Amino acid sequence: MSEAASVAAAPARRRLASFSLAALPVLALLLLVLVSLGTGRYPVPLGDVFSLLLAKAFGLASSVDPTAQTVVLQVRLPRVLGALLVGAGLAAAGATYQGLFRNPLVSPDILGVSAGSSLGAVLGIVLTLPAAAIQGLAFAGGLGAVSIVYGVGIAVRRRGASDPVLTLVLAGVAVGALLGAGIALLKVLADPYNQLPAITFWLLGSLASVNRGDLGAILPAMLIGLIPLVLLRWRVNLMSLGDEEARALGVETRVIRPVLVAAATLVTAAAVSVTGVIGWVGLIVPHVARLLVGPDFRRLLPASLLLGAGYLTAVDLLARTVATIEVPLGILTALVGAPFSLWLLATAKRGWA
Amino acid sequence: MLELQDLAFGYGARTVGSGVSLTLPPGETLCLLGPNGGGKTTLFKTMLGLLPPLHGRILLDGTDLSALPRREVAQHIAYVPQAHAAFFPFRVREVVLMGRASRLSAFASPGPADQAAAERALATLGIGHLSDRIYTEISGGERQLALIARALVGEPRLLVMDEPTASLDFGNQARVLGQVRRLSGRGIAVVLSTHDPGHAFLCADRVALLHAGRLAGLGPPGETVTPETLRLLYGVEVAVVPLPGEGRAVCAPVLP
Numbered sequence: 001m002s003e004a005a006s007v008a009a010a011p012a013r014r015r016l017a018s019f020s021l022a023a024l025p026v027l028a029l030l031l032l033v034l035v036s037l038g039t040g041r042y043p044v045p046l047g048d049v050f051s052l053l054l055a056k057a058f059g060l061a062s063s064v065d066p067t068a069q070t071v072v073l074q075v076r077l078p079r080v081l082g083a084l085l086v087g088a089g090l091a092a093a094g095a096t097y098q099g100l101f102r103n104p105l106v107s108p109d110i111l112g113v114s115a116g117s118s119l120g121a122v123l124g125i126v127l128t129l130p131a132a133a134i135q136g137l138a139f140a141g142g143l144g145a146v147s148i149v150y151g152v153g154i155a156v157r158r159r160g161a162s163d164p165v166l167t168l169v170l171a172g173v174a175v176g177a178l179l180g181a182g183i184a185l186l187k188v189l190a191d192p193y194n195q196l197p198a199i200t201f202w203l204l205g206s207l208a209s210v211n212r213g214d215l216g217a218i219l220p221a222m223l224i225g226l227i228p229l230v231l232l233r234w235r236v237n238l239m240s241l242g243d244e245e246a247r248a249l250g251v252e253t254r255v256i257r258p259v260l261v262a263a264a265t266l267v268t269a270a271a272v273s274v275t276g277v278i279g280w281v282g283l284i285v286p287h288v289a290r291l292l293v294g295p296d297f298r299r300l301l302p303a304s305l306l307l308g309a310g311y312l313t314a315v316d317l318l319a320r321t322v323a324t325i326e327v328p329l330g331i332l333t334a335l336v337g338a339p340f341s342l343w344l345l346a347t348a349k350r351g352w353a
Numbered sequence: 354m355l356e357l358q359d360l361a362f363g364y365g366a367r368t369v370g371s372g373v374s375l376t377l378p379p380g381e382t383l384c385l386l387g388p389n390g391g392g393k394t395t396l397f398k399t400m401l402g403l404l405p406p407l408h409g410r411i412l413l414d415g416t417d418l419s420a421l422p423r424r425e426v427a428q429h430i431a432y433v434p435q436a437h438a439a440f441f442p443f444r445v446r447e448v449v450l451m452g453r454a455s456r457l458s459a460f461a462s463p464g465p466a467d468q469a470a471a472e473r474a475l476a477t478l479g480i481g482h483l484s485d486r487i488y489t490e491i492s493g494g495e496r497q498l499a500l501i502a503r504a505l506v507g508e509p510r511l512l513v514m515d516e517p518t519a520s521l522d523f524g525n526q527a528r529v530l531g532q533v534r535r536l537s538g539r540g541i542a543v544v545l546s547t548h549d550p551g552h553a554f555l556c557a558d559r560v561a562l563l564h565a566g567r568l569a570g571l572g573p574p575g576e577t578v579t580p581e582t583l584r585l586l587y588g589v590e591v592a593v594v595p596l597p598g599e600g601r602a603v604c605a606p607v608l609p
Binding site (some may be wrong): 018244245249296298 | 401426428434443503
C-alpha cells in the first residue's frame with residue numbers, strides 16, 4: 001500500500017477500532033444479563049432465555065416451558081433490570097461527583113444523599129408505612145438532605161468563605177453526621193423484632209424485592225437526572241479544573257454546578273429509594289472506568305454507565321446464588337470491590353487518579 | 354481595549370488595593386511588579402471578572418465587565434494560571450481543548466474544527482509533540498506552555514498571566530518570555546506578573562509597580578524600573594545594569 005493510501009485509510013481503521021472497542025463491552029453486558037436471567041434455583045438454559053426474550057420483544061408466542069417463562073420474565077427480569085439501572089445510575093452519579101469535587105475518592109454520598117434517604121426510609125419503617133411510602137420518603141429524604149447541604153453551602157459562602165467546593169463538602173459532612181444521629185435514634189426506638197431487622201437490611205441494600213412498579217417509578221427520575229449529565233458531559237471536564245479556572249474559561253459554574261449536583265442527586269436518590277444503600281459502586285466503578293478510558297467525561301460517562309450496570313448485575317447474581325440465604329448487596333459490593341480496588345492500587349501504573 | 358477606572362479590589366470586606374487606573378491598548382505587553390502579598394493576583398482576578406470590583410469599574414471596549422456573561426468575557430480575556438498539577442490525568446490535547454469553552458454553547462462538545470484549533474495552538478508554541486502525553490506527567494515548563502496554548506485556542510485579545518515564569522528553570526523562563534513577545538506581534542495584549550524585574554526589560558512595553566495595593570509607578574521599563582523604585586517595592590538594594598546595545602538591563606540584588 002502506498003503511503004498516501006495508508007494515511008487515508010487510518011481514520012477509517014481508527015473508527016472501526018473504536019467501534020469494536022465500544023461494541024465488546026455492550027456484548028459482554030448482554031451475555032451477563034442472559035446468564036443472570038438463566039441462573040438461580042430454577043435454572044433455565046441460555047438458549048431458552050434468549051429465544052424467550054426475542055419472542056417477547058417481537059410479540060410472538062414462545063415454546064419455552066411456562067414455568068421457565070414466569071421465572072425469567074416475572075421474577076428475574078425486573079430484578080436484573082433493576083440491577084442494570086441502579087448500577088449504571090450510581091456509577092454515573094459517582095463519576096459526576098468525582099469530577100465536580102475534583103477528587104477521585106468522592107462517592108455519591110458526599111453531600112448526604114444516602115444518609116438523607118436512609119433517614120427517610122428508616123422513618124417509614126418505624127412508622128410501619130407501606131412499601132411505596134417508604135420508597136417515597138427515602139427519595140424525598142435524599143433530595144432534602146442535599147438541598148439542605150447546598151443551602152448551607154450558599155449561606156456560608158455569602159459570609160465570605162472563598163472555596164465553594166470545600167464549603168459544600170464540609171457542609172455535607174456536618175449534615176451527614178446529624179442525619180446519622182437521627183438514624184441511630186430511630187434504631188434505638190424501633191421495635192427490635194420486626195423493624196430493626198428491616199432497617200438493617202435496608203441499610204445494606206437489596207434488589208430482592210424490586211418489581212415492575214418500582215422500575216416504572218424510578219425510571220423517569222433516573223432519565224431526567226441523566227439528561228443533564230449527557231448534555232453537559234464536556235463541561236464536567238472543565239468543572240474538574242476548579243471553580244475559578246472554569247469561570248475564567250467561560251463556564252457559568254454558578255449555574256452548571258447546581259444543575260449537575262441536582263442531576264446526580266436525583267439519580268442516586270431514585271436508585272437508593274428502591275434498593276436501600278449500596279456502597280462502593282459509585283466510588284469504585286468510576287475509578288475503574290477512568291483507568292480504562294481516561295478522565296475525559298465524554299468517554300468516562302458511557303464507560304461508567306456500562307461498568308456500573310455490569311458490576312451490580314454480577315454482584316446481584318452472586319448475592320442470590322453464592323449461599324442458600326440471600327447475601328445483602330452492601331456486603332458483597334464491599335467484599336468484591338475492596339480487594340479489587342487494592343489490587344488496582346498495587347498494579348495501576350498511573351497511580352490513584 | 355481594557356480600562357481600569359479608580360479600581361478598588363479585594364475579597365468581600367477586605368480591601369487589598371485601591372485607586373488603580375490604567376488603560377490597556379491592543380497588543381501591548383504590561384508587566385506587573387510587586388512584592389509577595391502586594392495584591393497582584395487579586396488584581397488579576399478582578400481584571401478577569403472573577404472577583405467583583407469593590408469600587409470603580411473595569412470597561413471592556415467601553416462595556417462594564419461585570420455586566421457581561423462569563424462566556425463573553427472569556428472570549429476576549431484569557432487566563433493563564435501558574436503551571437499546576439491537574440487533578441485528573443487528562444491528555445495535553447484535552448487540556449488545550451478546554452480553551453474552546455468560550456466559543457461553544459453550553460450543551461455543545463468540541464468538534465473536529467476545535468480539535469484542529471487545539472493542535473494548531475500546540476504547534477504554535479512548539480509543543481505539538483506533547484499533544485498525546487498526559488498533562489500531569491510533563492514538566493512544569495511544558496505545562497506552562499500548554500496552558501498558554503489553552504488560552505490562545507479561545508482566540509482572546511488579552512492574556513492575563515499570573516507569574517508564568519515561577520518555578521521554571523532558566524531555559525523555560527526564556528522560552529515562555531519569548532512566546533509572550535511573539536503574542537504582542539500578533540496583536541494580542543498581555544498582562545503578566547513576575548518576580549524578576551529583569552523580565553520587564555525582556556518582554557514588556559510598559560511596567561506597572563504595585564506597592565501596598567496602589568500603583569507606585571507606570572511607564573516604559575527603562576524609566577520605571579530603577580534602583581529607587583525597586584528599593585521601595587522589595588525593601589532591598591538592587592543594581593540595574595544596562596546591557597550594551599539593546600536598551601535592556603539586568604537587575605541584581607546588592608547584598609548588605
